[in-house]
Amino acid sequence: MNTIEISNLSKFYGKSRGVENIDLEVREGEIFGFIGPNGAGKSTTIRTMLNLIAPTKGEVRIFGMDSVKEADKIAQHIGYLPSEVFYYDDMKVKDLLNYSASFYKKDCSRKIRELSDLLELDLNRKIEDLSYGNRKKVGIVQGLLHDPKLIILDEPTSGLDPLMQQKFFQLLLDENQNGKTIFFSSHILSEVQKLCHRVAIIKEGEIIKLQDMATLKEETYKRFTIDTGHNLSDVLSQIPGISDLYVSEHLYRFIYKGDLNPITGLLAGVDIRDILIEEPTLEEIFLHYYEREE
Ligand SMILES: Nc1ncnc2c1ncn2[C@@H]1O[C@H](COP(=O)(O)OP(=O)(O)OP(=O)(O)O)[C@@H](O)[C@H]1O
Numbered sequence: 635m636n637t638i639e640i641s642n643l644s645k646f647y648g649k650s651r652g653v654e655n656i657d658l659e660v661r662e663g664e665i666f667g668f669i670g671p672n673g674a675g676k677s678t679t680i681r682t683m684l685n686l687i688a689p690t691k692g693e694v695r696i697f698g699m700d701s702v703k704e705a706d707k708i709a710q711h712i713g714y715l716p717s718e719v720f721y722y723d724d725m726k727v728k729d730l731l732n733y734s735a736s737f738y739k740k741d742c743s744r745k746i747r748e749l750s751d752l753l754e755l756d757l758n759r760k761i762e763d764l765s766y767g768n769r770k771k772v773g774i775v776q777g778l779l780h781d782p783k784l785i786i787l788d789e790p791t792s793g794l795d796p797l798m799q800q801k802f803f804q805l806l807l808d809e810n811q812n813g814k815t816i817f818f819s820s821h822i823l824s825e826v827q828k829l830c831h832r833v834a835i836i837k838e839g840e841i842i843k844l845q846d847m848a849t850l851k852e853e854t855y856k857r858f859t860i861d862t863g864h865n866l867s868d869v870l871s872q873i874p875g876i877s878d879l880y881v882s883e884h885l886y887r888f889i890y891k892g893d894l895n896p897i898t899g900l901l902a903g904v905d906i907r908d909i910l911i912e913e914p915t916l917e918e919i920f921l922h923y924y925e926r927e928e
Pocket residue numbers: 647650651652653670671672673674675676677678679789
């Protein structure tokens with residue numbers, strides 16, 4: 635069964651396009667990645683799924699129910715972590731979480747304890763005293779405390795340090811093992827590659843690609859910056875998968891797609907003063923690879 639079915643969904647804000655003709659199915663029990671650069675339409679799609687905004691055209695069905703007509707029933711089984719979390723600052727964490735729990739027809743106290751222990755969140759602190767990362771943890775507990783069947787995360791990792799991010803991913807994998815479906819939106823390709831089974835890529839309001847992870851995993855991208863006294867132009871021209879090459883005196887900058895071993899092998903004989911290998915932004919990847927495939 636499909637947990638989410640989006641058919642021909644369009645949302646316009648007045649004349650400006652939010653998303654257009656989105657078709658998407660998320661299967662029960664999968665971790666589904668929704669990836670696209672800023673402004674692509676990820677939040678618009680999610681907010682329509684949650685009935686926070688109304689579709690201009692098309693429909694969304696969740697657990698087989700209409701997202702507008704049966705929004706209240708659906709909401710009991712969805713956990714949502716928005717990209718930005720806002721709170722009443724003078725509340726204590728536990729009071730806020732108990733208040734959130736009161737919207738659900740079940741006892742959430744055990745899950746609140748388990749999650750806050752795992753994330754090392756102090757329930758007795760006041761929200762106004764929390765760092766950004768700790769506020770984010772409050773959002774995570776708030777989204778999961780009612781043990782929802784479907785977890786929807788809108789760019790959830792911003793503001794989490796790498797260790798906490800790892801813990802959070804493990805938590806999501808455990809929830810998934812226990813049968814939960816996860817819809818994970820992000821603009822960072824590598825984190826989606828770590829976690830998701832299938833991925834939809836959204837750009838300028840439209841889905842441009844649907845891929846399973848096995849295919850996407852082969853697509854690793856790195857941005858290289860190499861400082862050397864050698865002329866590398868000949869070496870680099872032998873390597874397929876290089877794009878966006880920028881040369882300035884001793885400095886070579888480019889994006890590389892593919893297996894890292896051939897390129898490190900070729901560079902082995904070169905005198906290198908400094909080298910930086912980074913994750914390119916999704917915008918860079920789109921600009922140099924996806925646009926060519928269109
Ligand atoms: N309330 C609004 N009024 C007008 N235009 C909007 C509104 N919300 C979003 N948009 C527009 O809709 C498009 C999609 O935005 P959306 O926020 O869904 O993208 P996103 O992929 O979630 O990006 P981001 O990560 O930056 O939030 C953008 O062009 C944006 O400017």
